[in-house]
Amino acid sequence: xxxxxxxxxxxxDVTVENGAITDVQGIPEDPYPSAIGRSLLDGxxxxxxxxxxxxxxxxxxxxxxxxxxxxxxxxxxxxxATEMAAxxxxxxxxEKGNTSIFAGSYGWASAGRFHHAQSQLHRFLNLxxxxxxxMNSYSTAAAQVILPHxxxxxxxxxxxxxxWQELAQHTELxxxxxxxxxxxxxxxxxGITEHQSEVGLRDAVARDIEIVNVGPTAEDMPDWVQGExxxxxPGTDVALMLGxxxxxxxxxxxxxxxxxxxxVGYAQVxxxxxxxxxxxxxxxxxxxxxCDVPADIIASLAHRCAxxxxxxxxxxxxxxxxxxxxxxxxxxxxxxxxxxxGLPGGGFGFGYGAEGFVGSHxxxxxxxxxxxGRNPTGFAxxxxxxxxxxxxxxxxxxxxxxxxxxxxxxxxxxxxGNPFHHHQDLNRxxxxxxxxxxxxVNEPWWTPTxxxxxxxxxxxxxxxxxxxxxxxxxxxxxxxRQALPPQHDARxxxxxxxxxxxxxxxxxxxxxxxxxxxxxxxMWEESAERAESQGFALPAFDDFWxxxxxxxxxxxxxxxxxGAFREDPEANRLHTPSGKIELFxxxxxxxxxxxxxxxxxxxxxxxxxxxxxxxRYPLHLLSPQPERRLHSQLDHANYSQDGKIAGREPLTMHPxxxxxxxxxxxxxxxxxxxxxxxxxxxxxxxDMREDVVLLPTGAWFKPQDQTLELNGNPNVLTGDVxxxxxxxxxxxxxxxxxxxxxxxxx
Numbered sequence: 001x002x003x004x005x006x007x008x009x010x011x012x013d014v015t016v017e018n019g020a021i022t023d024v025q026g027i028p029e030d031p032y033p034s035a036i037g038r039s040l041l042d043g044x045x046x047x048x049x050x051x052x053x054x055x056x057x058x059x060x061x062x063x064x065x066x067x068x069x070x071x072x073x074x075x076x077x078x079x080x081a082t083e084m085a086a087x088x089x090x091x092x093x094x095e096k097g098n099t100s101i102f103a104g105s106y107g108w109a110s111a112g113r114f115h116h117a118q119s120q121l122h123r124f125l126n127l128x129x130x131x132x133x134x135m136n137s138y139s140t141a142a143a144q145v146i147l148p149h150x151x152x153x154x155x156x157x158x159x160x161x162x163x164w165q166e167l168a169q170h171t172e173l174x175x176x177x178x179x180x181x182x183x184x185x186x187x188x189x190x191g192i193t194e195h196q197s198e199v200g201l202r203d204a205v206a207r208d209i210e211i212v213n214v215g216p217t218a219e220d221m222p223d224w225v226q227g228e229x230x231x232x233x234p235g236t237d238v239a240l241m242l243g244x245x246x247x248x249x250x251x252x253x254x255x256x257x258x259x260x261x262x263x264v265g266y267a268q269v270x271x272x273x274x275x276x277x278x279x280x281x282x283x284x285x286x287x288x289x290x291c292d293v294p295a296d297i298i299a300s301l302a303h304r305c306a307x308x309x310x311x312x313x314x315x316x317x318x319x320x321x322x323x324x325x326x327x328x329x330x331x332x333x334x335x336x337x338x339x340x341x342g343l344p345g346g347g348f349g350f351g352y353g354a355e356g357f358v359g360s361h362x363x364x365x366x367x368x369x370x371x372x373g374r375n376p377t378g379f380a381x382x383x384x385x386x387x388x389x390x391x392x393x394x395x396x397x398x399x400x401x402x403x404x405x406x407x408x409x410x411x412x413x414x415x416x417g418n419p420f421h422h423h424q425d426l427n428r429x430x431x432x433x434x435x436x437x438x439x440x441v442n443e444p445w446w447t448p449t450x451x452x453x454x455x456x457x458x459x460x461x462x463x464x465x466x467x468x469x470x471x472x473x474x475x476x477x478x479x480x481r482q483a484l485p486p487q488h489d490a491r492x493x494x495x496x497x498x499x500x501x502x503x504x505x506x507x508x509x510x511x512x513x514x515x516x517x518x519x520x521x522x523m524w525e526e527s528a529e530r531a532e533s534q535g536f537a538l539p540a541f542d543d544f545w546x547x548x549x550x551x552x553x554x555x556x557x558x559x560x561x562x563g564a565f566r567e568d569p570e571a572n573r574l575h576t577p578s579g580k581i582e583l584f585x586x587x588x589x590x591x592x593x594x595x596x597x598x599x600x601x602x603x604x605x606x607x608x609x610x611x612x613x614x615x616r617y618p619l620h621l622l623s624p625q626p627e628r629r630l631h632s633q634l635d636h637a638n639y640s641q642d643g644k645i646a647g648r649e650p651l652t653m654h655p656x657x658x659x660x661x662x663x664x665x666x667x668x669x670x671x672x673x674x675x676x677x678x679x680x681x682x683x684x685x686x687d688m689r690e691d692v693v694l695l696p697t698g699a700w701f702k703p704q705d706q707t708l709e710l711n712g713n714p715n716v717l718t719g720d721v722x723x724x725x726x727x728x729x730x731x732x733x734x735x736x737x738x739x740x741x742x743x744x745x746x
Contacts, residue, residue: 003483004548005462006111006469008630009036009187010195011476014463016483020045021463029476032195034186036629036639040463043637044484048445050458051488053081059438059454068434069452069703078489078499085455086503088438092411093129098377099407102389102436103131106138106417108631111191112467112480114370114520117416117442117459117493123372124497125413127506130377132407134386138422140316141384141729142324143350145400146596149585151332152562152574159472161349161561162311163361164200170345172308173210175301177237177327178315179220180213180353183627188356190471193478195356201225210308212301214240214293216622217694218687219652220315220353230301231689233609234620235321235734236291237314239602240298241330243287246273247302248337255339262569263336265584269599282602290602292610305338309346312338316354317624322605322734324723329600333583341581342566349561357473363555365534367470367477368526370519381406382728386423387720390432398725401591412439415459415493420448420701421632424732425720426713427676427706442493445636448701458490465492468520470527477538479548492516588726596724605734606721609691617673617736619657619693623714626696635700645681649699649712652683653739654690663741670708670742671695673735676716678709679742693739710746 003014010033015023024040026033054073058064064071076084092100103125105118125131136144144154151157167174185197201222205211211227213220214237218229232240248254249270259266275281284295284302304310312335318327331348340346351358381389381404385397393408412433423429433439433452441453450456463483470477486492491499494516501510514522521541528538536553544550564572573579577587589598607613609620628643629635644650646668653663663669667682671693680695688694699711709716717737723729 003463003481004478005040005480005483006191006478007037007462008108008111008189008191009034011191011193011469011478012037012040014040014483019484021484027193030194032198034195036186038639039629039634039637041638043634044461044463045487046445046636048636049487050443050446050450050456050490051075052458053078053489054456055081055084056454063437065434065437068439068454069430073456081455081457082499082503085440085457086500088411088440089128089500090504092437096408096410098129099132099379100410101125101131102409102412103133104412104414104417104419106422108189108633109416110462110467111469111471112462113367113470113523114516115462115465115467115492115494116370119370119372120493120497121413121415122375123370124501124510126373126375127501127509128504130375130379131413132377132409133375133380134383135380136383136727136729138320138383138730139354140319141382142319142723142727143316143328145727145729146325146328149576149588150329150582151576157350158358159364160559162345162347162359163558164196164204164359165361166345166558166560167311167359168200168203168207168209170309171204171209171311173212173304173310174204175212175214175305175310175312176221176315176352177214177241177313177331178318179215179217180211180222180225181220181315181624182222182353184354184625185356185358187630188471188473191469191474191478192356192471193474193476196360197353197356197358200359210304216620216689216692219685230293230297233290233292233689234622234692235605235608237318238326238330238600239287239290240293241327241334242273242282242602243284243295243298244302244305245334245337246282247284247299248306249273253302253306254337258339258341259336262341262566263581263583264578265582265599268584269333272599272601290610309343310338310340311345311347311349313349313352316351317622317733319723320730320732322721322723322731323595323603324729324731325596325727326600326603332581333600336581336583342560342562344560344563347562357471360473361554361558362473362475363552364472365552366472366530368523368530370523379407382722384424384722384730385728386419387425387429387432390435397728398591398593399728400726401587409435410437412436414439414449414453415442418447418449418632420452421698421713421715423720424715424718424730425675426701426709426716428720430703430706442496444490447632457496458488459496460486460490460492464490466517466520468524475552475554477544477550477552479545591726593725596726605731606719607734607736609736613736617738619691619737619739621671621714621717621735621737622692622694622733623697623718623735624694626698629698632698632700635698645683648679648681648710649696650683651680651712651739652685652688652694654688654692655684655686657690657693658682658684661739661741663739668742669739671717671737671739673717673737675719676709677707678712678714678716679746680712693737704746
């Protein structure tokens with residue numbers, strides 16, 4: 001029998017025979033179904049499934065936390081595990097208060113709106129008095145904080161920025177800092193039905209748009225684009241942009257009328273470009289010494305920008321680096337100097353090649369969620385500062401003009417996500433993760449998150465329950481019918497929290513006496529009310545459920561991003577303090593952060609090629625998203641494992657760099673720096689810088705000890721350093737390493 005299921009990387013028809021998944025096919029509506037769907041064939045019903053509730057032996061016997069991550073687990077009945085977890089929650093709340101509970105969840109666990117692990121966890125804990133939460137994301141933390149100061153909230157930019165269709169019709173030149181890596185567009189938060197990014201890019205290419213890929217590897221642009229590649233050192237894009245901006249200013253090519261009418265602070269930017277405050281004009285020659293792109297190429301690119309309808313875009317990866325706020329601020333600054341912001345096909349954008357919805361033309365509609373209520377503590381930390389919080393209770397950090405004091409976390413409850421994938425400097429996280437008294441996890445498989453827990457509840461997957469997939473970025477809604485019975489002794493997150501809520505006296509408030517189907521129906525009906533207020537109708541729930549799919553109508557026309565602001569900046573003020581584009585921010589300048597001054601600037605990172613650390617570690621490691629999975633999800637499945645080399649994540653290196661180290665394709669190599677080391681399988685590619693290596697994220701963390709990780713997880717190498725005191729985001733892409741052949745035994 002065939003069932004429709006939705007995932008974060010697409011919608012599929014899944015064939016189930018005799019209780020087993022036998023086939024997975026993309027649906028007809030999807031022009032480019034992601035092959036990641038193959039992971040469902042063996043990944044769901046896998047030997048790695050958690051069969052029963054389990055408790056770590058050391059915790060069970062003596063509450064020992066030192067063996068967390070290496071200890072064995074003991075199966076226990078559901079009622080005993082529930083009683084233990086509820087007892088710990090009650091104890092911590094009574095002894096230390098609710099901020100001593102950290103509610104860890106990262107939201108990608110399911111494309112279903114009801115079985116959204118983060119919402120289920122937060123609703124449950126809110127009824128107990130709340131918890132410490134994480135804010136912002138590992139993907140876009142620096143962007144989420146800097147852009148509201150400069151131009152617009154991140155949520156507005158994500159929903160409204162320029163579409164592929166508009167680019168194809170109006171743009172003459174695209175400069176893509178960080179490239180356009182279509183491998184990332186397989187996925188989209190909340191689910192995706194039609195993979196349209198490749199369609200949009202191919203349409204642009206067919207119309208002879210010039211596309212320039214600025215970055216260390218040509219692989220970040222499909223080869224069929226046949227675009228220009230500027231081989232920039234990683235993390236130096238700001239210097240290159242400043243060199244271009246210097247040419248625009250010094251040669252009278254900057255649009256002074258636009259800068260005067262729609263921006264504030266250009267005088268400070270101009271002074272910086274000319275070198276007035278620091279004695280260093282930001283000439284192409286200066287920029288070339290930093291970024292390793294010839295000065296004449298930098299100047300020529302500036303001239304081309306000024307002569308054409310130009311769209312400047314920056315990949316999300318650029319702001320996941322030390323001082324990651326600066327490339328995004330400088331992208332807006334450069335576009336403002338060109339004076340094309342608000343024109344069709346001009347201006348700036350972010351993340352074209354980051355997720356499948358970016359650049360789409362679909363209507364944006366906020367479907368009703370599973371309401372989690374208000375967090376009574378009102379307290380959150382930047383998500384990338386989890387290890388800091390666990391290691392340094394009572395310490396205070398700066399964040400966006402205020403200070404945050406870390407609580408003394410006694411208990412972590414994690415449901416959905418993998419901190420041993422997302423976080424940096426995993427050896428440091430290991431030390432931090434052993435500080436709390438108790439870690440509770442809901443998880444379907446024995447992932448690293450489950451292995452590093454004390455109490456583990458086996459959770460169902462999307463194929464073992466009912467739900468609705470309906471994303472604000474996607475025009476489709478899909479009925480996700482149950483295709484399999486719950487595997488082994490697994491329960492849904494909702495059922496897990498219902499049992500805990502009953503133990504703690506909040507069951508009625510949590511479940512409201514409703515079945516899971518009743519919750520789903522109620523969410524649909526609330527969505528129907530929202531749709532009616534926006535001028536269109538949703539079908540009755542029963543009709544939708546029977547049909548299985550519904551597509552909301554398109555808008556007649558998508559407005560040009562910031563077009564109304566361009567037309568009348570006074571009547572259509574931005575949500576910035578001045579109502580205009582803030583090339584210089586008085587607010588940020590008043591914060592007094594040396595690592596994030598009042599305008600976009602080149603700031604030396606803690607390590608880089610041609611700078612600090614490069615003599616000892618001469619290779620820059622970049623950790624892009626993997627092609628064969630979403631983050632670390634289903635890394636145990638055959639589709640992910642088939643992409644490994646010698647059972648390890650592939651490290652891509654230039655043949656010249658490999659030859660200098662006596663390495664050959666297929667070798668097992670040790671990648672190392674002072675923070676840690678991991679093993680990887682060597683892959684060679686000549687369309688990249690010789691001093692750069694690539695190791696995708698998401699291999700399941702498997703430490704032999706604190707000196708060696710066995711599966712190729714790059715985050716044992718990355719530094720756990722905030723982007724700046726402004727955003728405190730992750731700096732994963734600021735990372736120098738060395739590579740050598742590994743001949744040891746594991």
